[in-house]
Amino acid sequence: MKAPLLCVHNLTKTFAGYDSPVIRDISFCVYPGEVLTLVGPSGCGKTTTLRTVMGFEQADIGEVKRGEEVLQGGVVFVAPERRKIGFVFQDYALFPHLSVLGNVMFGIRGVPKARKRAIATEVLWMLGLAGLEERRPHDLSGGQQQRVALARAIAPGSRIVLLDEPFSSLDPDTRHTIRGEVRMLAERAKMAVVLVTHDQEEALSTADRLAVMRDGVIEQLGPPEFVYNHPANRFVAQFLGRTNLIDCQASGTMGESPLGKVELERAATGAVTLSLRPEHLELHKPIGGRPSGKVIAREFKGHDMTYHIRIGIGEYLVQTDAACRFNVGDPASISLRTKAAIVDDTEAEPTKRVRLPLA
Amino acid sequence: MVCAVAVLLPLGYLVVRSLGADAGEVGRVIFRRQSLTQLTNTLLLCVAVVGVTTLTALPAAWLTSRTDLPMKRVFALALVMPLAIPGYLMAYALLSLGGDYGSAFHLTGVSIPRLNGFTGSLVALSIYNFPYMLLNLRSGLASYDTSLEEVARSLGHRPARVFFSVVMPQLWPSILAGGLLVSLHVVSDFGVVSLMRYETFSYALYQAYQGAHGTRGAAPIALLMMALAGVFIVAELLLLRRVILTRAGAGQARVRRPLRLRAWKMPSMLFVGLLLLIGLAVPIFTIMYGAWGTALGSQWRSVRTAVLDSLSVSAAAAVAATLLALPIAYMARRYPSRLSLSLERLGFLGYATPPLAFALGLLVVTLGVVPGLYQTTFVLIYAYSLHFLAEAVGPIRAGLFSANPKLEEASRALGVGPVSTFLRVTLPLIRPGMIVSLSLVFLSVMKELPLTMLLAPPGFETLSMNIWQYTEEAMYASAAPYALVVLGVSAMFVGVLVFNERGAA
Incomplete structure (x- = not known):
């Protein structure tokens, strides 16, 4: 260089x-x-x-x-x-x-x-x-x-x-x-x-x-x-755009999360926090083996669409293409398009809910 | 630091001198009944003059700078002209106008009462001080951000409300600065109150000096005057501290659009016309009427000598005062610290000190320390430039207020060193202020009386000295040619000043 x-x-x-x-x-x-x-x-x-x-x-x-x-x-x-x-x-x-x-x-x-x-x-x-x-x-x-x-x-x-x-x-x-x-x-x-x-x-x-x-x-x-x-x-995850911060129990490259089993970007053990961008997630009709929830809101943004999904007590953002396949109230479950990013954060703070990014 | 010592030396002398006198005697002079009367008289006059000038100058400043008043430029120029008429000349004009043998009676057969005492002093000093207030307000109106006014208009405020809710708050520093200047003028005025026979501190001081005790009798009164001036200075310091005037926000200030007066046009014209009649037409007429029939030819030589004497010291003092004021204002604005700010105030202190006492202090100091300088023009110019330092600092300071410090940083970032930055960026930005400073000091020195009387070298006779001496002896006609010359020269400088203000706005 x-x-x-x-x-x-x-x-x-x-x-x-x-x-x-x-x-x-x-x-x-x-x-x-x-x-x-x-x-x-x-x-x-x-x-x-x-x-x-x-x-x-x-x-x-x-x-x-x-x-x-x-x-x-x-x-x-x-x-x-x-x-x-x-x-x-x-x-x-x-x-x-x-x-x-x-x-x-x-x-x-x-x-x-x-x-x-x-x-x-x-x-x-x-x-x-x-x-x-x-x-x-x-x-x-x-x-x-x-x-x-x-x-x-x-x-x-x-x-x-x-x-x-x-x-x-x-x-x-x-x-x-x-x-x-x-x-x-x-x-x-x-x-x-x-x-x-x-x-x-x-x-x-x-x-x-x-x-x-x-x-x-x-x-x-x-x-x-x-x-x-x-x-x-x-902080970095939230500052640079919308994200879902999710608690996860890791063992090796796999983790157990409220969304079900997720693949991690690197090996870890114990409690970690994941940062999943809305566009890294995918929305499905409920399928076996994955927790399912409900669509509670959607934002149409022209070139894409953002859904708010409630699963258990958590609320998650998922970005899909603009073709509207889900309506408010429909049951749905979420899977990952990519491996999940682990956020190493020492701040001990419960993250049951998704926090919307800073304006 | 040198400036500080230069100002403090005569003041310190004054304090030492009065303390050196018998303490009991000083106490007697300070705490006698006359002192209370003098204090009341002085304060009364200050409040009245500041009140009258603010109430008249505020509408006048606004009309001539922000509205579509016809012949705005002419009015603006004419309204500051009374600045050129010295206070004692104004007093002379008023005195000779009224009364059973006054020029008003001569002309119309109607005798109007002769103004004297408090009323006479109030009228003369208000006319004389009106332009100082007006200039302060106009420069305040010229430098502030009109987009704020537009914001208020856009929020549904009517023009009249905009004036009180947006314009006035921004004008406070100008009003305060103007009020302080006017108050100091009133406290240290000698010409008007002596001719009107109204007993303020300065008149009392002059009488005491002329009396049996000389400096010893005068010094305690001078201390009281200094204390009063100190109160004004501290008041301004406390009030101005809360006001920040640098424009915040992006880009450059927009060019303003004048407000339309519509039906108010005629009343506005009448108002401004009335101000001009009282402040300008009456005194000029009286001076000319007095000069009527005077053989100017016989006085030509002495008038010319006086002109040259006046011009030389005025110009030198104006340059010296501005050069002194530049670092003081700059340091106080850019590197505000306790020291630099109190240095800035010292300029006002030199100004507020009664000129007679200031001159007295200087005389004794030169006699005692550097006898070679006794009664030289150097001491005279020294006294002028320190005495009028405040007039030089004010406009430069106002210019620095509106010059964004980021501009200096931008220049530094472009590879230009601190000295070059000052010359290429700061100086051009405050040049309008500097020209105002030069003009103000020049005018003031042209008109200055007490300092000149005490410090002028033998054989040195300025215009003002001639005017005062002839007026003193009630030889109004003999004073008239000198007065006309002062009027003419000053008018040219007022013109420069207004022209420059327009260029800066």
Whole structure:
């Protein structure tokens, strides 16, 4: 694998006047052409992580490296303006006293003015902003402001860009387009992008790798599909979408659950918790050997359908295709399409009921 | 830190000096009956002037910045013009207007009562202070977020209700800042109350200084005045702390759309017109009427000398004060700490200190410590820039309030160091505020009287000194040419100020 562009190691930061750190032992690396997404509920420390990497905040301990160069670590602390890292703010922070071109040219240095203009014009063109050079920031739409902010961050030629909740105030269409542009930029220019969001769907669709954060700690880091299908714990499972958390008695690769016998992704013994995504389950007419229950609700979502099934005292979500085969009140039983993911969670909490994921 | 020492030195001297005097004597001066009268008089005048200026400036500011009032620009410019008319000149105008031999009688044959005492002081000081309140309110209206107003409209509130439920809360910092400025003006005013013969602290202080005991007699009164000013400052500090004005939310503020006055157009015009008549037309007319028939030619040389003297010190002091104010306001806003915030307040302290006492302190300090500087322009400019530091800090601070700190971080992230960031991002954003600072200090110094009288080098005669001396001797006609010059120069600067405000909005 190629050498990482940015590496963060054991970063810990405590704000003055607080007892516990806002971020603790944060470690990750970002590679050329890769989008790493930090996702988590608000207040989990993702923005602080980003600001610490940029140097707006100084970490108590830990290391930040750009390539082989130490930006923070030991007695070294490189000022933000010397880090050669681009930063895009949530509210864009465009300079109101400068034109679009002026904003984008702002950070380009060490070349003659004509060259600066040429670079800025090219970046603007690349992001579809050609023709807006002389506009003032307040004359632009939200999406245009966002693109200008992005153009301004990459124009100086930094190969690392940090984006703090960059799409939160855009409409869904614009959001979708710009998300794609960020991905494309990363791939084409071989840039390392770190993106912060609280939106799990955005995180899953944008990231090459995903870091789920809670209370200042990275709970799990990996490719989105892996994290989604094999959540490390209950929190990650629930944060990344709807799931069924089910108690299970494991012995080897088989387990006994309220849904009947299930095959496990790995061997285990004793009480474990399983995370079964609604789309990993299948709905049947009652068949022998499996506990059966009743359909209590259904949600039609166009391309698919979600059923709420009550079996015993538990309630489970099952996603099927849109062809409607069950009605409310029909008897049904559930089987697994895949092997069940085991959630190693030390929190001792009864999980008789399915908990709906966080909005 | 240097600023702090520079402000504190004369103040400290004042305290030491008055404590050094016989403690019993100080006690006698402070706790006698006159002091209570003076305190009541001063407070009464403050409350009345702040009340009158707020009630008149609030509708005027709103009409000229947010509605479709015809000739808005002209009105806006004209309404701040009284700023150019010094208080003592206003007092002179009012005095010479009324009475049995006043210009009103000369012209119309109708004798209107001559204003003096409390009423005279109230009218003169309100006219003079009205623009300060107006400017504060206008800049408050210009910098705040109109989308909040639109939100309120969208929630079904009528414009009048929007004003009280949304606009007013956002204007509180402006009203407070304006009120504080006006109160300090009233406490330290000398020209108006001396001519109107209304016994406030400053008039009493002047009388005591002229009296047998000199500085020793004046110092205790100065302490009382400083205590009063301190109360105002602490009050503003406590009230402003709860107000946060940075725009939250995405994107840039939208361009505002003026509110339509419809049937209220004529009454609004009449209201603004009346304000202009009282604040501008009457004093200007009186000054011109007084200058009527005066042979300007005979005075030309001395007028020119006075102009050059005034201009040189005003410009130097304006630059010095703004340069001093910049780091103070910046530190207080960006790195708020107990130290930086109290430094910011010190600017107000220098302003609130009675100018006579401030000058007195400086005189003795220079005599004792650096006799070489005694009665030089350096000391004069030093005194001006520290005395008017508050006027320079205010607008810069207001500009920093609306400049998002994220912009500075964005600049740092783009590889621009702290110093360049300040020059390329912060400075352009607060430049409108800085120009306001420069203009305000310049105007104030042009009009300043007590400091100039005590600290001017021998042979140095500013415009204001000439005006006051002639007015003192009731030679109104001789004062008129100087007054006209001050009026003209100040009008140009007020124009710059309003033009700039428009550019920033």
